[in-house]
Amino acid sequence: MTALFPILKPISQLRLSPGSVVTIPNVSWQEFESILQEMGEGRSARVTYSQNTLEIMVPLPEHEKPKDLISDIVKTLLKMSNRRYEPFGSTTFKRENTAGVEPDACFYIQNYQRMINRRRLQPDDPPPDLAIETDVTSKTTLDAYEAIGVPELWIYNSGKFTIYLFQNGKYINANTSPLFPGIPLTQLIPATVERAWQVGTVQALVEFEEAIS
Template sequence: MTVLIQSKLSRPIAEQRFLLCDRTPEQYRHLLAALGEERSVRLTYDRGKIELVMPLELHEFSRELIGLFIRILVAELGLKLKSLGSTRLDRPDLDRAAEPDLAYYIQNQPKVAGKTINLNTDPPPDLVVEIDITHTDIDKLNLYASLGIPEFWRYNGQEWKIYALQTDRTYQELSQSPTFPTIEKAQLYQFLAASEQDEIAAEAQLRHQLRSSVISDLQ
């Protein structure tokens, strides 16, 4: 069965989504092979469901700017980073695979620096980000919890939600990021709003705020 998922009327169209149900892992892998690696469509496989997502302008704008926001935080806070982008997080043993909008190693960056990631032997990414402005029928919280992602961010075009993985393999929603505990949600919202007018000026402003905060903490 194929389902075209319509976006909610209250939200702008940012993605086109197609859902394929009752599909086997073999059918998922045949679809991957048919589409090839040089594609704009992102696929998620979750125990028989295949979701195909074609990002549109608003989705890509949000993804690029949230990615830049993270890189600025990492740089200004003196952390380390390995970016995976939308690299497929494939766990055939769990009958699941995901191509997130963004994925990063931060705390575990030293363990994977210079390596090609193998989820059978390497830890999962420390942080995964999904932009879901239109409705998705994939349970992303359950999906990424099963993959062992310690921190998961979701952005729906209006609200940034932060989830931390608990010992029982479920997520707890938090008001602040465990990776960036000094950062307030308002800073991302301000950065995105400023970027709509000028991305370069927004980046300079955010860096200035972060550096001023560090200086203030030292005084």
């Protein structure tokens, strides 16, 4: 009788094509931490961890334009309302033994002063006030954000823009953003992203500013 032994290879040896999503169940927190360390920081793949499930996603090239554009829209809105902020990009946010997530972009607004000098997150640091995800439909992602408690989450997926607000430990859909009240973002952001494909990002941003002025 031939004995069968599992072949174990480092996660970093996975060769994933753009647009790929790999889901790995039954991953302990210690294994998640080890995988993060093994994969390093200078990688294209992004990871999400919740309820012992690890997801690894490699974005498509067309993922970058909406991500950057929506980030620029946030900066534009904050500048126009004379508010300061600290952007934290795709920083890995973790709740120990529970969840980990890497946004496409995120911003500290209410707590920006506290985060100005942060080169690395501290265990008692608050979550960002706003996180942005593009091309994400996974429940694992929403579960991870709920565990970490990000107050406001924006998801842009296949032309649809959704605002999620964290209330009583769960996310609810909202039509408007408390951070930017009175601005119809659910209509303007998809239109601006589509416009960017037609006329370029700079012109699309100019038109966005004109629309809200």
